[in-house]
Amino acid sequence: MACKFISNEDITLWLEALAKDHVVFVPVDDCGSVTFRPLAEGRKPVLDRVPVRSPKEAVFPQNETLLLYKYEKDLEDPEHSTVRIKETLPKERAVVFGTRPCGARGMTVFDRVFDNERIRDPYYATRRENTLFITLACNKVESTCFCHEVGSGPADTAGSDVLLTPVQGGYTAEAVTERGGQMLEASVFADGGNKCAEAEEVKKATREMLGEAHDYSDAPEKLLAVFDDDEFWEEQAAGCISCGACTYLCPTCYCFNITDEATGTTGKRLRTWDTCMSFQYTLEGSGHNPRSTKAKRLKNRVNHKFSYYPDTYEKNIACCGCGRCIKSCPASVDIRAIVKAAQARGAKKESK
Amino acid sequence: MQALAELKEQIRQALPDLDVVIGWQQGFDALHTRPLFIRSEEDIDKLVVNEFCVVNPASYLRELRGGKKVGLVLKGCDSRSVIELLQEDLLKEEDLTIFGFGCNGILNHTKLQARFGELGFIQSIENDGANVTVVVGDNKETVPFTELCADKCLTCVYPNTLQCSHFVGEESTKKPESEKNKALEEFEKLSLEERFAFWQDQMRRCIRCYACRNACPMCVCKDHCIANSREPKWLSEEVDVQNNFMFQLIHVMHLTGRCVECGECERACPMDIPIMLLRRKMAGVIRDVFAYNAGTNAEDTPPLMCFKVEEPTIEERH
Numbered sequence: 069m070a071c072k073f074i075s076n077e078d079i080t081l082w083l084e085a086l087a088k089d090h091v092v093f094v095p096v097d098d099c100g101s102v103t104f105r106p107l108a109e110g111r112k113p114v115l116d117r118v119p120v121r122s123p124k125e126a127v128f129p130q131n132e133t134l135l136l137y138k139y140e141k142d143l144e145d146p147e148h149s150t151v152r153i154k155e156t157l158p159k160e161r162a163v164v165f166g167t168r169p170c171g172a173r174g175m176t177v178f179d180r181v182f183d184n185e186r187i188r189d190p191y192y193a194t195r196r197e198n199t200l201f202i203t204l205a206c207n208k209v210e211s212t213c214f215c216h217e218v219g220s221g222p223a224d225t226a227g228s229d230v231l232l233t234p235v236q237g238g239y240t241a242e243a244v245t246e247r248g249g250q251m252l253e254a255s256v257f258a259d260g261g262n263k264c265a266e267a268e269e270v271k272k273a274t275r276e277m278l279g280e281a282h283d284y285s286d287a288p289e290k291l292l293a294v295f296d297d298d299e300f301w302e303e304q305a306a307g308c309i310s311c312g313a314c315t316y317l318c319p320t321c322y323c324f325n326i327t328d329e330a331t332g333t334t335g336k337r338l339r340t341w342d343t344c345m346s347f348q349y350t351l352e353g354s355g356h357n358p359r360s361t362k363a364k365r366l367k368n369r370v371n372h373k374f375s376y377y378p379d380t381y382e383k384n385i386a387c388c389g390c391g392r393c394i395k396s397c398p399a400s401v402d403i404r405a406i407v408k409a410a411q412a413r414g415a416k417k418e419s420k
Numbered sequence: 421m422q423a424l425a426e427l428k429e430q431i432r433q434a435l436p437d438l439d440v441v442i443g444w445q446q447g448f449d450a451l452h453t454r455p456l457f458i459r460s461e462e463d464i465d466k467l468v469v470n471e472f473c474v475v476n477p478a479s480y481l482r483e484l485r486g487g488k489k490v491g492l493v494l495k496g497c498d499s500r501s502v503i504e505l506l507q508e509d510l511l512k513e514e515d516l517t518i519f520g521f522g523c524n525g526i527l528n529h530t531k532l533q534a535r536f537g538e539l540g541f542i543q544s545i546e547n548d549g550a551n552v553t554v555v556v557g558d559n560k561e562t563v564p565f566t567e568l569c570a571d572k573c574l575t576c577v578y579p580n581t582l583q584c585s586h587f588v589g590e591e592s593t594k595k596p597e598s599e600k601n602k603a604l605e606e607f608e609k610l611s612l613e614e615r616f617a618f619w620q621d622q623m624r625r626c627i628r629c630y631a632c633r634n635a636c637p638m639c640v641c642k643d644h645c646i647a648n649s650r651e652p653k654w655l656s657e658e659v660d661v662q663n664n665f666m667f668q669l670i671h672v673m674h675l676t677g678r679c680v681e682c683g684e685c686e687r688a689c690p691m692d693i694p695i696m697l698l699r700r701k702m703a704g705v706i707r708d709v710f711a712y713n714a715g716t717n718a719e720d721t722p723p724l725m726c727f728k729v730e731e732p733t734i735e736e737r738h
Contacts, residue, residue: 098625099621099622099625099692099693100530100534100692101625101690101691101692103625103691116537117537117538118538120690120691121627130627130659131657131658131659131660208541209540210538210539210540210541211448211449211451211539211540212448212449212540213540303457306455306457306480307454307455307457307475309479309631309634309635309688310634311629311630311631311633311634311635311688312629312630312631313627313629313631313688313690315629316627316629316690317627317629317690325657327656327657329656329657329658338657338658340657340658340659341659343629346630346648347642347643347648348643348648348650362483391540394448395539395540396690398475398631398634398635398684398687398688398690399454399455399475399635400447400448400452400453400454400475401454402447402448402454404448405448
């Protein structure tokens with residue numbers, strides 16, 4: 069990978085140039101918390117903090133209009149009406165700037181689900197195709213970081229088009245994809261020179277800060293072994309307050325709901341984020357709810373990420389290790405600890 | 421907490437007659453605790469009581485209703501939520517065993533983060549009651565406790581657990597820093613237009629995760645909240661300023677006269693939306709109109725849950 073350099077000052081110029089034909093999402097200070105918002109005058113990117121919201125919203129927005137509809141009455145035959153439908157495929161081109169490697173990696177979890185040999189979700193696939201990710205490698209680690217344990221790392225390039233690494237005076241830039249390479253042809257980029265070696269040192273040092281990685285490879289079978297262990301799941305879920313904060317902030321959670329939002333005879337079909345932590349998520353029309361308790365719902369979330377998804381998609385864990393679910397959990401529920409407890413419980417039972 | 425050993429001993433003695441005792445244990449790092457559900461002797465040793473014990477254990481009570489014998493370790497503010505639930509006949513006093521202590525205030529993660537960056541980067545933190553010393557990287561900084569504590573602690577007049585079965589250690593003599601919440605006082609100086617603009621900006625950020633609702637000890641509708649009801653459907657699935665604001669206003673109106681200002685809603689909010697402004701405003705209105713402070717006396721009936729031909733605190737126009 070060719071390595072280039074961009075100074076701190078030139079970052080602004082580069083983003084402004086990109087904003088001419090893209091919506092450029094940057095992490096900004098949004099009344100105290102850091103979220104991704106379109107670049108606009110006076111909005112300065114915040115690059116020393118991890119955004120509280122995940123970059124998935126650029127590709128998978130919380131609200132997405134799938135189509136518009138209108139009922140029209142037949143004046144000759146008032147009993148009869150027809151419906152007109154207008155498809156609303158997203159058109160805009162976007163750049164997500166300053167996501168962390170964990171956040172960008174989250175998109176690879178989406179890709180396997182929404183755009184594969186059997187299924188192509190046109191809304192997702194179009195946005196994904198039209199969105200570029202400029203990722204910022206980490207030079208610090210938080211107590212909630214565990215990217216290195218789920219197959220990623222602080223300089224992971226999966227899901228990114230360009231990887232920036234902070235060095236003295238600016239960033240080194242490496243192209244990950246061909247389209248990323250084209251972006252680096254801009255005149256604000258200089259040859260990386262000796263900055264490249266410095267960037268490699270930063271990557272290595274950050275990886276070392278994370279320490280040794282716990283092995284989750286046997287998690288699918290160990291989780292399956294405790295599937296019917298209600299006592300285990302009730303214990304793990306005791307502190308959970310069954311809100312959906314973890315799933316909404318997660319870069320890999322992709323569940324959605326579809327509703328028709330009507331105003332008189334017109335309306336829109338809307339896709340919105342849903343959460344498996346909610347009682348309504350599996351509430352059936354009959355009134356029966358197979359996941360009636362928070363323990364059953366938490367079991368599903370943990371299993372989906374560490375067992376079902378890896379089983380379906382070639383052992384890939386549906387977790388990028390960003391730690392948002394731990395950091396933002398009102399009750400400090402720790403998904404790492406739950407999976408580890410399942411692994412340990414399995415081992416304890418085997419030894420009996 | 422000096423009397424921790426004594427508290428553990430009290431719990432140990434009471435445990436055989438209880439299904440569970442809810443307290444706090446160490447979380448994933450030094451700045452976090454998480455709820456502890458004590459069911460056996462070994463669990464007791466995990467109990468911690470410190471300035472990071474932010475979760476209100478009373479929030480779990482709605483799940484434990486129905487004859488379970490529950491013990492709770494509660495701060496003064498937390499204990500008010502239990503009293504309020506008793507007032508509303510949602511709990512039975514004989515099912516509860518409350519372990520009280522004198523609280524000297526808790527630290528606020530949002531304030532720590534605003535001051536020192538991500539909490540996950542903080543290496544160590546020490547609190548001597550008056551000052552907090554924080555180490556981040558090569559920097560060591562000492563800040564007065566009052567600049568980093570939860571807002572509720574600045575106006576707290578109930579630092580000691582109310583109506584408890586057991587009290588451990590010495591009573592806290594902590595006095596409130598001010599009578600009224602400063603943020604609310606500042607907010608009330610704004611014009612109506614400015615206030616509306618403020619809330620529009622804040623409500624845009626709400627992700628409707630319902631952490632505020634689920635963390636609230638007084639939100640007892642639980643899985644049958646109006647916000648999620650499908651038939652009828654009161655709120656659109658669309659997450660926008662209008663619907664978010666509508667939800668938050670429904671939330672605050674359902675709590676008016678009942679909210680004990682424990683601050684769990686705002687603390688739980690991952691987007692740090694200052695929704696306690698709304699709660700404090702309404703609690704102030706209730707104090708002004710009905711001279712009533714929610715959750716301080718189990719014998720009282722909340723003013724909006726009863727009808728009196730003449731309210732003693734309202735001067736009738738004749």
